[in-house]
Amino acid sequence: MEEKANCGCEEGKGCGCKEEKDCGCGEGKDCGCESEETKTPVPGKIPVNNFSEVKNVIAVMSGKGGVGKSSVTSLLACGFRKKGFEVGVLDADITGPSLPRMFGVKGLLEATPFGLLPSESSTGIKVMSMNLLMHDEDEPVIWRGPVLSNTVKQFWTEVVWDYLDYLFVDLPPGTGDVPLTVMQSLPLNGLIVVTSPQDLAAMIVKKAVKMANLMNIPIMGLIENMSGAVCPKCGEEFQLFGPGHGREVAEKFNLRFLGSLPVDPELSVLCDEGKIEDYKSDIFTNVIPEILLQ
Numbered sequence: 448m449e450e451k452a453n454c455g456c457e458e459g460k461g462c463g464c465k466e467e468k469d470c471g472c473g474e475g476k477d478c479g480c481e482s483e484e485t486k487t488p489v490p491g492k493i494p495v496n497n498f499s500e501v502k503n504v505i506a507v508m509s510g511k512g513g514v515g516k517s518s519v520t521s522l523l524a525c526g527f528r529k530k531g532f533e534v535g536v537l538d539a540d541i542t543g544p545s546l547p548r549m550f551g552v553k554g555l556l557e558a559t560p561f562g563l564l565p566s567e568s569s570t571g572i573k574v575m576s577m578n579l580l581m582h583d584e585d586e587p588v589i590w591r592g593p594v595l596s597n598t599v600k601q602f603w604t605e606v607v608w609d610y611l612d613y614l615f616v617d618l619p620p621g622t623g624d625v626p627l628t629v630m631q632s633l634p635l636n637g638l639i640v641v642t643s644p645q646d647l648a649a650m651i652v653k654k655a656v657k658m659a660n661l662m663n664i665p666i667m668g669l670i671e672n673m674s675g676a677v678c679p680k681c682g683e684e685f686q687l688f689g690p691g692h693g694r695e696v697a698e699k700f701n702l703r704f705l706g707s708l709p710v711d712p713e714l715s716v717l718c719d720e721g722k723i724e725d726y727k728s729d730i731f732t733n734v735i736p737e738i739l740l741q
């Protein structure tokens with residue numbers, strides 16, 4: 448590992464830091480950098496709230512709406528939480544927020560001198576969403592792109608996330624202002640792309656992939672939602688939209704195929720009831736180790 452790159456100091460190898468974590472900066476003045484400097488974010492990225500430390504930021508993206516991106520984001524968060532990690536979800540879909548409903552949390556958030564305190568779900572997942580700032584969740588947010596983008600930045604800088612191992616960012620569908628801001632301003636470890644079996648959704652994946660490539664954001668993999676369906680009577684899985692193409696789509700764009708999720712009435716009921724954490728998210732048992740390995 449390049450000492451100079453990790454440390455950000457001019458001293459390079461002379462600084463004595465061998466690993467990224469050594470440059471906390473345990474070497475202090477000997478290494479020539481001051482601790483404040485080690486906190487300097489990657490150029491162009493904005494620093495998280497002063498009272499927070501977020502180890503990994505993963506954005507979840509879809510080319511088009513309605514493919515179940517928010518459900519997948521929430522299930523990923525639940526899966527990581529069940530593994531014992533500190534987890535948060537940032538709802539960057541300002542005009543169509545759905546995470547509070549899925550996690551059964553309600554506003555209004557508490558403002559402190561350190562920033563806004565996010566809501567906490569029943570299993571301890573921190574949730575930040577526009578709906579948690581609204582007196583009436585039915586009120587529409589009618590804002591232009593730059594205002595939406597600034598709001599998302601504030602969800603990063605002015606929310607006291609405290610310590611998180613993983614923050615999942617639920618992007619609005621498409622490749623508009625907000626996904627652009629998140630990719631430019633947040634220190635993303637990577638993106639997960641969600642698609643559904645319909646050809647249209649798969650075709651639009653290409654746009655999302657191209658955008659991520661242009662922005663130099665690594666794509667951690669692709670998840671296909673609604674790839675089959677679970678019969679509510681016998682529990683058997685069948686192919687509602689014909690055979691899923693997730694694996695082929697992933698191969699076509701040179702992405703890792705992380706897994707698929709069937710249409711399951713139990714999931715939509717639990718989402719509506721605010722109990723997504725009760726869903727059997729072992730569906731992601733393969734996905735999570737894959738992500739952790741990256």
Ligand SMILES: Nc1ncnc2c1ncn2[C@@H]1O[C@H](COP(=O)(O)OP(=O)(O)OP(=O)(O)O)[C@@H](O)[C@H]1O
Binds near residue numbers: 512514673713
């Ligand atoms: N695999 C699934 N089985 C059953 N219901 C699902 C599944 N995936 C999503 N849903 C349901 O479909 C609805 C829309 O899902 P979701 O909000 O996750 O989609 P989205 O892609 O994030 O939508 P948007 O583009 O509007 O942000 C939700 O009510 C959710 O419960």
